[in-house]
Amino acid sequence: MPLTGLQVFKLLPNTNCRECGYPTCLAFAMKLAAGKESLEKCPYASPEACAALGAASAPPIRGVTIGRGPRAITVGEETVFFRHEKTFVRRPGLFRVLNPASDRDTLLDSWRALRIDRAGETFQVDGVAIPESPGSPDDAAAAAERGFPVALLAATPQGASAMAERIKDHRPLLVPPPGADLGAYAGLAARLGVPLVVSGADLNALATAAMDATRAGVADILLEPPGADLCGLHHNLSGIRRCALDRIHPGLGHPVFLRIAAGEFEKAVLGITKFASLLAIEDHGGETWLPLWTLRQNIYTDPQKPLQMQPGVYSIGEPDAKSPLLVTTNFSLTYFIVSTELEATGLACHLAVVDAEGLSVLTAWSAGKFSGDRVAKSLRAMQATERVSHRTAIIPGYVSVISGELEDALGDGWRVLVGPQEASDIAPFLRDVWETVFR
Amino acid sequence: MSLELKPKRWAGAIREVTLGSGSRRPVTVGGGNGLPLHTFEASFPHRPVFALEITDVAPPRWIDTVRQPWNGVLGQPAAAARRAVDEFGADLVMLHLMGTHPDRGNRSPDDAAADVRAVLESVRVPLIVKGPGAGPKQNDVLARVAEECQGEGLVLHSACQEEYKTLAAVAVAYGHVLVAESPIDMNIAKQLNILLSDASMDLRHTLIDPLTGGLGYGLEYTYSVMERIRLAALGGDAMLSSPMICLVGEEAWKAKEVKVSGGVHWEVATALTLIEAGAEVLVLRHPEALARLRKQVDCWFGGETCR
């Protein structure tokens, strides 16, 4: 737990020599406690003071990096139980389990190429989990060579060693079978300098296992909590997070690892919302992955700062002066939905994205960020009005009320056309209204 | 070093609210004295409950996946209610009177009352009645229904900050439960409950609808606002300690992804996340989502499916 100003003060010499730039040791201690100064500024601080302050400021949950290179992933380093207290910082890694398959290389290539853009974030396969099998060292190498961070789901110490040795330079995560005797695995992880997953039958055993691994020289640890059902798992996930934040046991200050077997969708939902940092998921279809990626996006977005688009005029296809001009807000989600619908129409058009502080259409309007005046100013500032010759702007159906005000504010013979409420109706609208009236 | 996880104790608890009376088999929610689902350290006399949504007219915007289980009874509230309860095991039914909306048929308050009656006659579970939404029609319809079904402990959905007086009055006069809706805003949720108590509404007959955004469409906001409402209630704020209701199906099935990716997963993910944040009455559309969620909820609250 962080130290209070007075606790820090007791660690300082109390000579008030001012060399730190503060009039008194107490003043400096207050700044230190608030995290606004660093102890290095006091030349007289004792080694004990440094140690005490260092331990108190270490993150309650350690960061662990898996893999190397551009796709390497760091998890952990969370500091809160409730997201609104601050935010969650490290999105959990969603790893795909690669079962032995004849078309392994094709599969891995397709996973590597997979990129789904959704509302300001790109979803991709974060890493690959390789279950031990006779061919698994080759599987692991094939995944690592493609740049994927790799989790090695071992069944035996020999298998673990064969896989880990093969890709030791790629910083794989070593995952022993749950409940396995830790000794051999910890020795291997320590020797190769790779992160290790530890497990235990309850929180106490889990914490002890983590301490044992540390003593064996393993630097980076993930915890695999027990839980026969979602209730038990939830209990343990909450317990680990609470113990870590309250610094009840140093053995629990590590990120959490979960296996999600085929069909365990609900378990994945619980893991993503409640503190898991790395999930090895066996299901393959988009039916499972799209909702999970989206859930992670929701839980790990800072609600204080909605994902936003840069305001400006975006081209859909290759529009010209006769193409429709549509207006929307700069909330990433809104832009994402509207632009995908527009692309699907196959019709070129201009999409003017107005700065509404990242709010959806109706929210922006209720907050006064999408009034006729504001939209007009913004359209002029981004020179949207010069892109088209027809002087017609299409606005979202939900804000039909601003059409008069917007027409007045634009002046110059501009007219405002009220579009449909839902983006999914844009295609028929453009076909029926725009095409017939304006072409 | 050995490990000791001290149970967290709170000053407040969630208020118990009973839905349904008269000819209904009542269902009680609330009463928990700890964080949602923290059954390991707090007590929860009642578990979260599930309603299925049915409609007075065939719903124009429902996609095929969610229509399919209701084939043959869409827009026939009495038959749909029976299917919801007898076949799909819903704890409650929500009748959405969408057809009373001026743009969707403009059915009259009397038509609405007749529909509600028919549903009351076909099932014995408590009934949530959702009006056409904002505007004067909301009050006309719900007030008429409230009067017609005196003493049935209907759950009237919903009153908002701008428009609550009429509904508070009829809920008190005819013995119903009132849902207080606020747009993802804890302060408004609190303010509205203060206004309702000033209007002599006993808060033991209210639920909070914090307004749900579906997965990918605002869930992130709802989630935190609900957690904060729960924390405030546990901290002792009686104006925020009503149980929360979430219209999950309506939001989840709006997502454009449900057309290409499994819609049931979408509804399950939304609902389970909201349960974690403190929802206790969940209104769903797909019976498969209900079955899957029920199985998980039973796991926390001592059902047979899990242990």
Ligand code: B12
């Ligand atoms: C999430 C949310 C919030 C979030 C903000 C999220 C954000 N970044 O915008 C938070 C919690 C902060 C919020 C706050 C408020 N909110 Co709010 N919020 C919502 C909610 C649940 C979802 C909004 C959303 O994300 N929609 C998804 C996006 C993609 O929709 P969209 O932008 O409208 O885009 C669609 C269409 O408009 C169309 N479209 C978009 N662009 C274009 C362009 C063209 C040309 C066309 C044709 C179509 C088109 O396509 C899209 C898909 O169909 C809605 C209720 C709901 N379920 O819809 C309420 C809602 C919008 N909020 C509302 C209100 C009142 C508020 C507040 C004023 C409440 C308050 N007092 O706190 C504040 C204002 C914010 C502020 N800063 O002061 C009301 C608005 C009421 C009204 N009719 O005006 C709503 C409708 C809730 C309600 N029923 O009361 N809100």
Ligand code: SF4
């Ligand atoms: S430099 Fe160190 S000893 Fe001198 S006043 Fe600052 S804190 Fe005190």
